[in-house]
Amino acid sequence: xxxxxxxxxxxxxxxxAPRLAFAQTAxxxxxxxLPPLPYAAEANEPHIDAMTMQLHHDRHHGAAVANLNAALKxxxxxxxxxxxxxxxxxADVPDTIRTAVRNNGGAHVNHAMFWQIMGGKxxxxxxxxxxxxxxDLGGFDTFKTTFNRTGAGLFGSGWVxxxxxxxxxLAMVPRPNQDSPLMDGARVLMGNDVWEHAYYLKxxxxxxxxxxxxxxxLDWSKIAARYDQAMAGTLTI
Ligand code: MN3
Numbered sequence: 001x002x003x004x005x006x007x008x009x010x011x012x013x014x015x016x017a018p019r020l021a022f023a024q025t026a027x028x029x030x031x032x033x034l035p036p037l038p039y040a041a042e043a044n045e046p047h048i049d050a051m052t053m054q055l056h057h058d059r060h061h062g063a064a065v066a067n068l069n070a071a072l073k074x075x076x077x078x079x080x081x082x083x084x085x086x087x088x089x090x091a092d093v094p095d096t097i098r099t100a101v102r103n104n105g106g107a108h109v110n111h112a113m114f115w116q117i118m119g120g121k122x123x124x125x126x127x128x129x130x131x132x133x134x135x136d137l138g139g140f141d142t143f144k145t146t147f148n149r150t151g152a153g154l155f156g157s158g159w160v161x162x163x164x165x166x167x168x169x170l171a172m173v174p175r176p177n178q179d180s181p182l183m184d185g186a187r188v189l190m191g192n193d194v195w196e197h198a199y200y201l202k203x204x205x206x207x208x209x210x211x212x213x214x215x216x217x218l219d220w221s222k223i224a225a226r227y228d229q230a231m232a233g234t235l236t237i
Contacts, residue, residue, distance in 0.1 A: 031072070031079050034058075034065045035112050039119035047213040048118070049202045057115065060197055064107035064178070071100035083109050084236045087182040106178035109237040110159055110191065117190050117226070120219025129220075129227045136170040137162075143172075148211040150174050151194045161191035164230035187230040188237070190223050 037057050041050040072079040078086060078093060078101075086093070086105055093101050124140055125133060137143035150172060151160045158176040163186035165171055170189065173181050181188050192198075192214055199210035229235035 030069060032065050032068050032083060032108060034062050035115065037115055043119045044217040047216045048199075048210075052197075052199065052201045055201075056193075056197055057111070061107065061111040061115075064104045064111065067100060068104040068108055071097045071104060082236060083112075084182050087180050088185065090183045102183070103178050106180040106183075109180050109182060109188070110178055110193065112237045113188055113191060113226075114193055117219060117222050118214075118217045120217060120222065122216040122218055123220060125220045125224060127224060128231075129224045132170050132227065137172065144215060147172060147192070148208065151192055151211045152208045154194050157195040159191045159193055162189045163187060164189050164227070164235075168231060182237075187235050189226055189230060190218075 034057075037053065041053040041057070044050075044053060068083075069079075075094070075097065078097075081089070083105055086101060087109060090098065090102055090105075124130070130140065133140055133143050138146070147160055147162075151174075154160065154174050154176075156176065158174060158179075161173045161175060161181050163171050163173050163181045165186050171186070173186070175181065192211065194207060194211070199207065203210040203213075226235055
């Protein structure tokens with residue numbers, strides 16, 4: 001149980017406390033698994049605090065994986081699909097579990113992507129990705145400004161994504177809730193989570209400040225690798 005003190009004095013308390021044992025409840029143990037954070041929870045400090053990273057990964061993403069597995073429990077054929085294949089076939093998922101798969105499967109792939117592209121030092125993209133941003137998104141500065149404005153203007157909870165379309169173009173795609181562009185047949189290059197749980201401990205209601213700070217933790221080498229995989233048809237989530 002989290003104490004109120006952890007929320008009200010996150011900075012001082014977190015580093016003194018042992019790692020909290022989240023996501024230890026019994027749940028169907030597959031087929032989907034929570035991928036570990038690819039870096040320490042502190043890696044994105046000071047822009048994204050470690051407490052937020054830990055809660056966001058262990059509890060929010062962990063719950064989505066558990067709920068997705070629970071929804072698929074009696075659906076062996078669907079349970080055999082990869083997460084991206086499952087979302088790309090959302091129309092074939094039975095009514096009884098479609099909303100659960102859309103929400104929790106979407107949350108799973110969205111967060112798995114999100115952890116991958118952070119843990120870096122920011123900066124700017126280079127090479128083929130930079131050229132694609134120039135071609136399709138008006139150049140890096142315009143892309144960044146438009147992306148942040150889109151995130152700030154997204155009502156309620158959701159994500160702003162950059163997708164790679166079937167035609168190989170980049171597109172900026174805001175989505176509500178945990179909806180994934182995979183459901184529309186696009187591949188997801190990158191995206192930012194604008195749910196309050198992504199920023200509220202550090203930024204409270206100041207979503208634009210979070211959006212601005214997020215660029216400082218991006219790992220453009222990871223995003224460039226995702227771009228190459230998307231163009232080669234090998235990118236999954
Ligand atoms: Mn989230």
